Amino acid sequence: MKIGFFTDTYFPQVSGVATSIKTLKEELENKGHKVYIFTTTDPNAALDEEDIIRMPSVPFVSFKDRRIVVRGMLYAYLIAKELELELIHTHTEFGAGMLGKMVGKKMQIPVIHTYHTMYEDYLHYIANGKVLRPAHVKYLSRLFANHSTGVVCPSERVIDTLRGYGVVSPMRIIPTGIEVEKFRRPDITEDMKNALRQQLSIDEDQPMLLSLSRISYEKNIQAIIDGMPEIIAAIPNAKLVIVGKGPHKEKLEEKVIDMQLSEHIYFVGEVPNDEVAIYYHAADYFVSASTSETQGLTYTEAMAAGTPLVVEGNDYLNTLIDDPSLGVTYQTDQDFAKTFIAYAQQQIPSDPEVLRRKMYEISALRFGETMLSFYHDMVAYYETAELAKETEQTLEKFKVRLKSFRRTGE
Helix, strand or coil: CEEEEECCCCCCCCCHHHHHHHHHHHHHHHCCCEEEEEEECCCCCCCCCCCEEEECEEEECCEEEEEEECCCHHHHHHHHHHHCCCEEEECCCCHHHHHHHHHHHHHCCCEEEECCCCHHHCHHHCHHHCCCCHHHHHHHHHHHHHCCCEEEECCHHHHHHHHHHCCCCCEEECCCCECCHHHHCCCCCHHHHHHHHHHCCCCCCCCEEEEECCCCHHHCHHHHHHHHHHHHHHCCCCEEEEECCCCCHHHHHHHHHHCCCCCCEEEEECCCHHHHHHHHHHCCEEEECCCCCCCCHHHHHHHHCCCCEEEECCHHHHHHCCCHHHEEEECCHHHHHHHHHHHHHHCCCCCHHHHHHHHHHCEHHHHHHHHHHHHHHHHHHHHHHHHHHHHHHHHHHHHHHHHHHHHHCC
């Protein structure tokens, strides 16, 4: 099968969506399919990219490190036609997503869409939420999804939200998988972990809590910081390490100073991709209070590394963390500290059998298999719908001719 991915976000821009797209592309190609990526121009992109078609774009409002396609319909259509695409998979609802829809309609092929982002959680970035309202998000999401052959939802939360918006297109829950071996990393030794902890001034007997994400308001890292005094009162040598960069970093650093927590909280900044796994392995716990995730790849990355999770729950995470050895979820920000303390005091050992089962469940291999199954189902669905449409059009034409015959007797 020849597949075109249409997205406003792709490498060298670093994001969960870009990672998801790259992972899916590689898995589909491992199974013998061909994937082409139609995406934005980027000043930092390589000049000799294979199978990547870049279209004119500009920085996106309030997200200057993200871009949006502004033109290229004819160019994209001609390339897609030359490549003989059989299916289009859109990954954004804006420039490239709309472009993918138009190309799919022109070529008369199925258009699948993945709803990656819960936009209601990000409205404050656009004119402080004064221009785009939740009602607008609901209307635009419904319109886009209902003009798709089928919709991929990374979690139950997404599918419930879209149903509430009035989406009636076929939907299926398919969480993004990860390349498990990149995070299991048996090559990471105790010496490597201890060296990193020493670099962070964390002794071997000090519990290390790890927060790893884009540092933005909706990631709710402030709730983790707010819970640290209670944790420190119960576990005096606990340390929190915050990895990542983003627009909220400076405010959080000021908050830590104001709360006099500088000895217990360390900001690392952004780290190279090949070093991320070392942080997971060096940590004793992965923590998060984010409520904006449709799924969150960092959760499964930490799980693959064998690091227990203490995270704010939702339908996805409550299902993912289905054994105490994997971690625990809590309900509200105020529950974080007491939940962490209770879980840390239990000292629950890792369960190799539980981890083995989870490794396939969260793997890129399973991700590719389930997505491919959905593709095949949607191709059949599209062909059936098109046949029904043609039959209905033929019937209408017959009715018109019959009326004409009755009037004229011809």
